[in-house]
Amino acid sequence: MELFPPMVEESFVARLRADVAAVVAPIAAKTDRDDVYPLEAVRALAARGYNAVHVPAENGGGGKSFSHCVAVFEEVAYASAATATSLITIFQSAEILKLYGSPALKKRFLPGIARGLCCSYAMTEAAHGSDVKHLDTKAVRDGDGWRIDGEKSFVTSASAAELFVILAETPAGVSAFAVPRDTPGAQTITAPGSATFGLRNGPHVNFRLNGARVPLENLIGEEGHGVRLAVTTLDHSRVLAGAIGVGIARAAFDGAMAFARERSAFGQHVLEFQGIQWYFADMLTDIDAARNLVYDAARHLDEGKQIERYSSEAKLFASRISVAAAEKAIQICGARGCIEDAPFSRYLRDAKTYEIAGGSSEILRNTIGKFLLKAEIPPEPKTAGA
Numbered sequence: 001m002e003l004f005p006p007m008v009e010e011s012f013v014a015r016l017r018a019d020v021a022a023v024v025a026p027i028a029a030k031t032d033r034d035d036v037y038p039l040e041a042v043r044a045l046a047a048r049g050y051n052a053v054h055v056p057a058e059n060g061g062g063g064k065s066f067s068h069c070v071a072v073f074e075e076v077a078y079a080s081a082a083t084a085t086s087l088i089t090i091f092q093s094a095e096i097l098k099l100y101g102s103p104a105l106k107k108r109f110l111p112g113i114a115r116g117l118c119c120s121y122a123m124t125e126a127a128h129g130s131d132v133k134h135l136d137t138k139a140v141r142d143g144d145g146w147r148i149d150g151e152k153s154f155v156t157s158a159s160a161a162e163l164f165v166i167l168a169e170t171p172a173g174v175s176a177f178a179v180p181r182d183t184p185g186a187q188t189i190t191a192p193g194s195a196t197f198g199l200r201n202g203p204h205v206n207f208r209l210n211g212a213r214v215p216l217e218n219l220i221g222e223e224g225h226g227v228r229l230a231v232t233t234l235d236h237s238r239v240l241a242g243a244i245g246v247g248i249a250r251a252a253f254d255g256a257m258a259f260a261r262e263r264s265a266f267g268q269h270v271l272e273f274q275g276i277q278w279y280f281a282d283m284l285t286d287i288d289a290a291r292n293l294v295y296d297a298a299r300h301l302d303e304g305k306q307i308e309r310y311s312s313e314a315k316l317f318a319s320r321i322s323v324a325a326a327e328k329a330i331q332i333c334g335a336r337g338c339i340e341d342a343p344f345s346r347y348l349r350d351a352k353t354y355e356i357a358g359g360s361s362e363i364l365r366n367t368i369g370k371f372l373l374k375a376e377i378p379p380e381p382k383t384a385g386a
């Protein structure tokens, strides 16, 4: 009996699970231990068509639904959340280009992303984390291009990224830009104190721009609209962050189940204790609920309906239950859950980190709150002459 049956076509998920087992699972522990970017796995996933599942076929992608994207992130995270995190920064960069990039930008970057181009999505700065409405990174028009100065920090995947999507403030407001790594005046800097205990896919590197020049066409969407573009893109990627939470929770569940089935105490299998069954019952209920929420959010994304609500709910809930699942799995496995070589501490560290990265749980609650205000309090009627 399959506890977590495919939520999209069985053939797609069967192939995906086999590919993940072959190229991601073997490097999962080492990627986490050494905190290195899983370049080979990311390239191998691209070669199998997983890095641009959602990108239209005319731009070299798979042209599939968000539910397929969710399946990819769920299954990759089941083996390695750090590898799924490497894919999410690629997704974010592809998504903002897909939604708002000029035809020239799409043509320049999307086919490369489908072939395995590594990308980072850099909004955060040392002084601006959750609040990116004002930034210290500035971009000004300079002849036939943009001149950019500033430093983005805490950039996931930046040790390997070949393309950075960044936010910078222009005279018209915050704007989004595509900045290739090899842009003159751009450099990556390993900032001390930015290694994290979870989602370890290489050091979080700063991206310093010192008079970096990019062509005018590297502006993504309209000047001054960067926050809206970036936040909408984050709304999309939050569904996938939710899928990562589900993948981690499933891995914790399966790991604990494998132990509880085999281990005996007081003359019976650990799984036969009712107290232990209750842990599994709670985990299964949480995972089922989160899985349904995440795939439902993906369907809303495909239909363009109430996206900020469902994506925030998906990430908020899935990240919370993945922390709870990892914790219960450790409890069930007793000392075996605590040993360094077991994967459970990785699950717990990855799950906890995702309650902050990609939009903290507080910011997600704010987003849901704002959605409710809009939905429940109708705008004041306009008075004549106003």
Ligand SMILES: Cc1cc2nc3c(=O)[nH]c(=O)nc-3n(C[C@H](O)[C@H](O)[C@H](O)COP(=O)(O)OP(=O)(O)OC[C@H]3O[C@@H](n4cnc5c(N)ncnc54)[C@H](O)[C@@H]3O)c2cc1C
Binding pocket: 089, 120, 121, 122, 123, 124, 125, 128, 129, 130, 131, 153, 154, 155, 156, 157, 196, 198, 199, 204, 353, 356, 357, 358, 359, 360, 361, 362, 363, 366
């Ligand atoms: C593993 C990891 C990877 C990351 N990768 C990237 C990346 O690739 N690109 C990138 O741009 N950034 C990245 N970040 C940065 C991340 O987006 C920020 O850490 C996050 O936005 C929170 O910002 P902060 O840490 O500066 O916290 P702050 O904004 O300083 O907030 C501190 C606390 O206050 C809460 N808070 C802030 N504002 C509000 C509010 N309005 N209402 C209620 N509570 C509030 C926060 O939720 C948090 O609990 C990453 C972070 C981590 C941990």
